[in-house]
Amino acid sequence: xxxxxxxxxxxxxLAIPVAALNKKDNAxxxxxxxxxxxxxxxxxxKKVYNEDVNPIEQIDQAVAKAKSEGKFVVCQVGGNxxxxxxxxxxxxxxxxxxxxxxxxxxxxxxxNYNPRKSGGEAQQQQAAALMTRLDNCGRxxxxxxxxxxxxxxxxxxxxxxxxEEGQGYNQEKVLRFFKNWTPxxxxx
Numbered sequence: 001x002x003x004x005x006x007x008x009x010x011x012x013x014l015a016i017p018v019a020a021l022n023k024k025d026n027a028x029x030x031x032x033x034x035x036x037x038x039x040x041x042x043x044x045x046k047k048v049y050n051e052d053v054n055p056i057e058q059i060d061q062a063v064a065k066a067k068s069e070g071k072f073v074v075c076q077v078g079g080n081x082x083x084x085x086x087x088x089x090x091x092x093x094x095x096x097x098x099x100x101x102x103x104x105x106x107x108x109x110x111x112n113y114n115p116r117k118s119g120g121e122a123q124q125q126q127a128a129a130l131m132t133r134l135d136n137c138g139r140x141x142x143x144x145x146x147x148x149x150x151x152x153x154x155x156x157x158x159x160x161x162x163x164e165e166g167q168g169y170n171q172e173k174v175l176r177f178f179k180n181w182t183p184x185x186x187x188x
Contacts, residue, residue: 045086046093049079049112055130058109063152066107072150072183074102075111075134078143084160085110085143091169098174105182106147113138147181156181 050058062073078085089110092098102108111134115127131137137144140159147156163173179185 045083045090047080048086048089048110050110051080051112051114053112055111055113055126056133058111059133059148059152062107062109063148063150066148067150069107070150070183071105071107072155072181072186073148073152074106074108074178074181075137075146075148076108076143077111077113077130077134077137077146079112079114081114082142084164087167088143088160088163088169092174095171095174098171098178101175101178101182105178105184113142145177149186150183155186 059073059075062075066073076085076088080086092102111130113127113130115124117124134146135154135157137146137157140157141161143160145158145160146154147158149155158177163169163177165173
């Protein structure tokens with residue numbers, strides 16, 4: 001009798017997860033076509049991060065240029081490995097309102113961050129120095145936006161997740177971010 005009871009319990013316990021897997025629900029799911037399409041779209045986005053540039057030197061040059069033009073610097077930190085980084089670059093390039101706010105107020109740079117061990121110790125040290133220079137901005141994920149004043153001081157670090165909407169970005173939120181950190185807004 002114990003064997004029959006144990007067999008019934010085991011059968012019921014195994015059937016519950018299988019039934020849950022087979023249950024149809026109304027939640028949208030990505031099918032293989034959607035996933036491959038998303039991958040293809042991602043593949044087609046322009047790679048905007050120069051992996052051969054020293055990021056600290058890139059920032060210093062941008063600060064010098066911004067200072068001479070009365071602008072601030074926005075560092076979009078991430079890499080060509082980051083789908084959301086490339087989506088944002090594409091988004092701001094194709095939105096003329098956002099592009100205008102950026103060009104009038106900021107020296108905008110794409111700062112490559114690559115902490116992978118495969119790049120060797122020098123690359124890891126460079127990645128660590130970048131995080132130190134930008135107040136450990138990587139803690140927010142990528143892309144992350146760092147606003148620097150005309151002297152290169154970190155004014156603000158923006159978590160990009162607050163700018164997202166669906167599988168892209170929200171124009172109103174992005175514009176609010178940029179407009180709130182222009183030199184005129186910070187130093188009226």
